[in-house]
Amino acid sequence: AEAGSEAAGGVLVMATNAEFPPYEYHDNGSIVGIDVDIAKAIAEKLGMELEVEDVAFDSIIPEIVSGKADMGLAGMTVTEDRKASVDFSDTYAKASQMIIVKDDSSITGPDDLKGATVGVQLGTTGDIYVSDLEADGTTVERYNKGFEAVQALSQGKIDAVVIDGEPAKTFVAETEGIKMLDEAFTEEEYAIAVKKGNTELLDKINGALGELKADGTLDKIVAEYIKA
Numbered sequence: 001a002e003a004g005s006e007a008a009g010g011v012l013v014m015a016t017n018a019e020f021p022p023y024e025y026h027d028n029g030s031i032v033g034i035d036v037d038i039a040k041a042i043a044e045k046l047g048m049e050l051e052v053e054d055v056a057f058d059s060i061i062p063e064i065v066s067g068k069a070d071m072g073l074a075g076m077t078v079t080e081d082r083k084a085s086v087d088f089s090d091t092y093a094k095a096s097q098m099i100i101v102k103d104d105s106s107i108t109g110p111d112d113l114k115g116a117t118v119g120v121q122l123g124t125t126g127d128i129y130v131s132d133l134e135a136d137g138t139t140v141e142r143y144n145k146g147f148e149a150v151q152a153l154s155q156g157k158i159d160a161v162v163i164d165g166e167p168a169k170t171f172v173a174e175t176e177g178i179k180m181l182d183e184a185f186t187e188e189e190y191a192i193a194v195k196k197g198n199t200e201l202l203d204k205i206n207g208a209l210g211e212l213k214a215d216g217t218l219d220k221i222v223a224e225y226i227k228a
């Protein structure tokens, strides 16, 4: 069935890529994280049941465009290019692309990525922005999962990884011999994507999100996953 018709029956289908801790990841056989809890809270406010679909990151927008999913929550950065395919809700988080290198790396900031071999997750803003450096001699290695890029770094196959700050912190904590640089590569904002022109759902999502921001639920969800 189409997501739209299911939604009318009370199911809200969320597309995500559960390889992005702490926003969405696998834990004991279920998909958990900040985005999942936000989506659950929104679904609850709309009197609907949440269904989570785990797909490749670069399939999330196609799933929304085709109507297989009602919304995408995936630590997804609002970009002008993506706005051509989907509509975005109000933003719910600030984020940055950060650089991860080996502890003994000579790379100390964004300028040093020129000419380096840099790993990214396919189709992410990290991929998009590092690809802009290809003209300066940077080589981009694209992985399906951010953690695969981090593993390649720790094995010495690449010089750096550019990835969102929160998963960067998680991956660095789990991996010996690598560190996150202090200086951000870019500043970005996350929002929920819906099918272009679906103002009915977008208004409902923004209404629910506004309430969750105002009553402190959003901050509470974030605090459960990101220890200050």
Ligand code: GLN
Pocket (backbone or CB within 6 Å): 017, 020, 057, 074, 075, 076, 077, 078, 121, 123, 124, 125, 126, 164
């Ligand atoms: N914020 C990045 C983007 O939107 C990465 C998201 C992700 O990997 N889940 O492209």
